[in-house]
Amino acid sequence: MSALTLAFVAPWECSRAVANIPREPREDVVVVLLESVAKGASLPWHRQKLVLILSAMRHFAASLEAAGYRVVQRNAPTYAEGLAALARELGATRVVATEGREQDMVDELDRARVLLREAGVSLVLREDRGFLATREEFTTWARGRKEYRMEWFYREMRRKHGILMEPDGTPSGGEWNFDADNRKPWPKNRPVPPVWRVEPDTVTREQMERVRTWKQRWGSVDSFGLPVTRAEAKSWLERFVIERLPEFGPYEDALVHGAPDLLHSTLSSIINVGLLHPLEVVKRAERAYREGLVPIASAEGFIRQILGWREYIRGMYWQLMPGLRTANALGAPLPLPMWFWAPDGEAYNGASHGACEMRCLNDTIAQVRDFGRTHHIGRLMIQCNFATMLGVEPAALSRWYWAGFTDAYEWVELPNVAGMGTWGDGGALASKPYVASGAYVNRMSNYCGPCRYDVKQRTGPDACPMNFLYWDFMARHCERFAKHPRMRMMTKHLDGMADAELVQLRRQADEFRASLSYDRET
Numbered sequence: 001m002s003a004l005t006l007a008f009v010a011p012w013e014c015s016r017a018v019a020n021i022p023r024e025p026r027e028d029v030v031v032v033l034l035e036s037v038a039k040g041a042s043l044p045w046h047r048q049k050l051v052l053i054l055s056a057m058r059h060f061a062a063s064l065e066a067a068g069y070r071v072v073q074r075n076a077p078t079y080a081e082g083l084a085a086l087a088r089e090l091g092a093t094r095v096v097a098t099e100g101r102e103q104d105m106v107d108e109l110d111r112a113r114v115l116l117r118e119a120g121v122s123l124v125l126r127e128d129r130g131f132l133a134t135r136e137e138f139t140t141w142a143r144g145r146k147e148y149r150m151e152w153f154y155r156e157m158r159r160k161h162g163i164l165m166e167p168d169g170t171p172s173g174g175e176w177n178f179d180a181d182n183r184k185p186w187p188k189n190r191p192v193p194p195v196w197r198v199e200p201d202t203v204t205r206e207q208m209e210r211v212r213t214w215k216q217r218w219g220s221v222d223s224f225g226l227p228v229t230r231a232e233a234k235s236w237l238e239r240f241v242i243e244r245l246p247e248f249g250p251y252e253d254a255l256v257h258g259a260p261d262l263l264h265s266t267l268s269s270i271i272n273v274g275l276l277h278p279l280e281v282v283k284r285a286e287r288a289y290r291e292g293l294v295p296i297a298s299a300e301g302f303i304r305q306i307l308g309w310r311e312y313i314r315g316m317y318w319q320l321m322p323g324l325r326t327a328n329a330l331g332a333p334l335p336l337p338m339w340f341w342a343p344d345g346e347a348y349n350g351a352s353h354g355a356c357e358m359r360c361l362n363d364t365i366a367q368v369r370d371f372g373r374t375h376h377i378g379r380l381m382i383q384c385n386f387a388t389m390l391g392v393e394p395a396a397l398s399r400w401y402w403a404g405f406t407d408a409y410e411w412v413e414l415p416n417v418a419g420m421g422t423w424g425d426g427g428a429l430a431s432k433p434y435v436a437s438g439a440y441v442n443r444m445s446n447y448c449g450p451c452r453y454d455v456k457q458r459t460g461p462d463a464c465p466m467n468f469l470y471w472d473f474m475a476r477h478c479e480r481f482a483k484h485p486r487m488r489m490m491t492k493h494l495d496g497m498a499d500a501e502l503v504q505l506r507r508q509a510d511e512f513r514a515s516l517s518y519d520r521e522t
């Protein structure tokens with residue numbers, strides 16, 4: 001009898017596009033998909049995130065069985081214990097798995113190695129196929145650099161993969177970056193595109209019913225409509241390229257009430273669970289540009305998110321771990337406001353904590369509750385901006401993103417939140433904090449007009465909280481950023497402000513902080 005290999009498939013490897021399935025004859029391989037009870041209990045995961053992973057895993061298992069593989073799906077106390085128990089039960093001689101994509105899985109695989117060794121079973125780790133740069137490549141790129149700027153890494157990735165490059169080695173369209181063309185607000189009377197939805201099949205509906213009643217979970221489940229198979233994922237990509245990509249660039253930073261996606265693709269959730277490979281997505285967008293269907297500003301803006309930002313953020317995660325989990329360069333002391341779990345004042349953990357009357361914050365949080373997502377400007381310039389200026393500890397905000405977004409895993413949310421979003425890393429990712437007053441929100445969205453607060457007022461009962469929090473933030477940190485070229489104008493403005501006004505602004509910020517309920521448990 002031949003030696004038996006267990007192929008462990010992680011929850012983010014839900015298709016053959018990324019999973020490491022050994023090449024041995026199929027009768028010598030058992031594919032293992034596990035649900036870890038410990039992982040499930042570690043955060044109040046969004047129900048739609050759980051449905052996405054659980055349904056995609058089941059569909060992948062069925063496709064492997066149809067291809068002739070023996071597949072085992074089961075619950076286990078931990079991934080390590082589940083693998084060790086199965087290896088013993090089935091008499092396997094080795095386990096093949098992909099290297100841990102985030103720290104918790106690295107630790108689990110280390111524990112598994114010890115348990116398996118006791119049973120005489122070897123553990124073989126393969127490279128993660130879900131990225132275009134290996135961890136070693138990023139480490140080599142980062143070595144000796146004073147600054148890890150995404151733009152330089154992105155250009156190397158463009159050259160390496162020949163994406164949006166001309167035969168003479170110059171970037172297509174004559175520029176590397178078309179961001180300056182991509183900052184338009186949504187036109188006032190233009191209808192908002194609907195939220196796309198794949199009708200859930202029987203397998204998905206079973207998982208929706210399963211998670212609906214689970215305690216210590218968050219978010220709605222009924223609006224779930226993400227792809228859960230590779231065929232659905234490919235159709236979603238195709239639809240995005242045809243219907244949204246041509247205008248994606250100019251409106252990628254626009255915000256509209258009630259619109260979690262606008263012209264965004266939602267492909268991050270689909271790629272990060274393993275249903276699409278990042279290179280096939282990038283190449284499809286490039287082909288649309290070459291065929292004249294998509295202008296360069298849109299193609300480049302979209303490709304940069306995947307070929308540049310996604311790869312860079314994964315590299316930076318490993319570059320900055322483990323310290324990134326507790327990074328707090330600005331000394332932000334506060335837990336997460338309860339609004340992040342209950343923006344409309346609904347009960348959470350058995351109590352109501354008051355509704356959020358900030359229309360911008362309320363809406364982007366409600367989008368996360370209802371769909372497990374809001375697009376990058378809602379995340380960065382509303383949620384992270386508010387939390388940074390309020391003084392929320394980056395780790396507390398990070399856990400909310402990790403639990404609540406269907407595309408979030410620690411490798412992607414932690415550098416985005418503790419680095420870019422809150423400047424907790426002290427500037428490794430972004431040279432200055434992304435903070436802005438209500439004027440930015442008013443320029444890029446339709447939030448402010450009907451808001452209970454007045455975006456033009458800085459103090460007083462109707463003053464927009466983004467305004468007094470902004471000036472309070474600048475006053476607390478002006479010394480640190482006084483010399484930064486992009487913050488100098490604001491710190492000078494602060495210097496010219498009347499003392500009485502600054503005292504009033506800071507008092508109002510303190511009173512506002514004191515008026516909120518906070519989550520002291522998650």
Ligand code: SF4
Pocket residue numbers: 357358359360361437438439441442447448449451452453454455464465466
């Ligand atoms: Fe947000 Fe202030 Fe505008 Fe209200 S007025 S939507 S709180 S920025």
